[in-house]
Amino acid sequence: MPDPFDPQSASPPTPPGGSPSAGGAAGAPLELVKNGQRYVFDCPPGKEADTMAQLAVLIEADTNDLTWFDAALLCHQLGQRMGDKLRKLKRTA
Numbered sequence: 001m002p003d004p005f006d007p008q009s010a011s012p013p014t015p016p017g018g019s020p021s022a023g024g025a026a027g028a029p030l031e032l033v034k035n036g037q038r039y040v041f042d043c044p045p046g047k048e049a050d051t052m053a054q055l056a057v058l059i060e061a062d063t064n065d066l067t068w069f070d071a072a073l074l075c076h077q078l079g080q081r082m083g084d085k086l087r088k089l090k091r092t093a
Contacts, residue, residue, distance in 0.1 A: 027081075030074045035065055041074065048078055 030041040030051065043051040055074060059066050 030077055032070055032074055034070060037065070039066065043078065048082075
């Protein structure tokens, strides 16, 4: 199983209300910037539960500074992404 996060140099977090995947058909990754560390979680459509399970393992492992609050933020980001897709589908129907 590939490493579910890719730490890179710090970058500004996604602005409130703007998910990094808005409009992406293939599904853009979930991103979190915390304490100068950038976490990028691959989250393809249909695999959202797997991504959240991998995140839970990382939090429980205690090898990084991710917390359950961070998981809640990423879940919120994922929910916004899914809501955006549903609204687009509704407009085209």
